Amino acid sequence: MNRKIALITGASRGLGKQMALHLSAQGIDIIGTYHSRADEAQRVAETIEQGGGRALMLALDVGDSSTFAAFAAQLSQGLKQTFGREGLDFLINNAGIGVRAAFAETREAQFDLLMNVQLKGPFFLTQALLPLLADQGRIVNVSSGLARFSLPGYAAYATMKGAVEVWTRYLAKELGPRGITANVLAPGAIETDFGGGAVRDNAELNAFVAANTALGRAGLPEDISAAVAMLLTDGGRWITGQRIEASGGMFL
Template identity: 70%
Template structure:
């Protein structure tokens, strides 16, 4: 049986790295992208290869949509040379940044940065990837629990993710004819370096979140990587156009 291939943006660290590890453990080969941390990306590729899988890392700035055609060409070359394939099977739009600024103080520059990375980037990257994504493939977009509950300082960030949730439904509708399933996963607060590592490193913030979560703790990267893998499993082929929140029951 031909091994499946997943393309994961922002795979050099955090949730992208964890997702790559979970998929590799399930026998899925990985092509990851990184923005600037080439050493971390290469270390991950070597780790996945030592575990018996195949992996490659490609540089990509998701904020620069003008680079996507060139990235598609490099991806096509990588698929043929390293994997003996012309298409891949799974796309995980994970790359992103965090921003905590009050609505009244958010600048146009900050808004535009979030727009380019969190919405415009995945919109046009996915569009560019369609010829390389196999029929019957799957797309997992990443949202946030902040589209359901509101915390001060995340207006711009959550607005972009809310748009991604709407986009996910349209992608599922329009790509369904090719058998492509599209879903969006919304993590709660997770202990990573995202947003400066505030959830992981600030004990007061960590305790506040844990105290408002049904399962009594803050989320861990393994909680999210495993959930992405779950959405990509073959037995879940009747799920599309859905938002899955993975927050441990935060703010129920």
């Protein structure tokens, strides 16, 4: 059987890890990237392989676009050696960082770091990988509920995510002739280690999120991975250029 292959950036932990495990359980082979946590990435790969799937983990600094050509060549080789394939089917631009700073106190270095990791990186990585992405493929870019609602301290972060949402519509338009869909998935507040694990570990913050969410709780990583899976399966084949918020109805 010709299994589909998904590339997930930032797959060693948090949402990316959960996406990798969930999609593997759905019969999709996984290529994951990690920044520096090779041991954690390898454990994810081992878990996938123990479940009967195939996985390949590759190092990548999404914030350094000068490395993307070499990464694409490494990915091409890995596809052939590990999966016997020339290309991949799904690209999930998930890797990211969180910087919390009031607008008046945001430093230029913080802004540039967010720009490189959250916007420039996905933009040019996707460009570099287009020759390896199969026709009829799918792209999912991860945004944030903060691009819709506003909370103090996230002006720069949310600005980058807002730009990702505009860029995604252009991807959908320009890649449509190849049958490739491109969509944004925007999580709300999720219980992960992102941002130091505040939503997961801070009871007061968790309660605040739950009180302002229609479904009455903070999100879980599996809520997001299930939404990604929906976009990659037949249920998402006629959805493109859309922003889909998976927040449980936060701040409606």
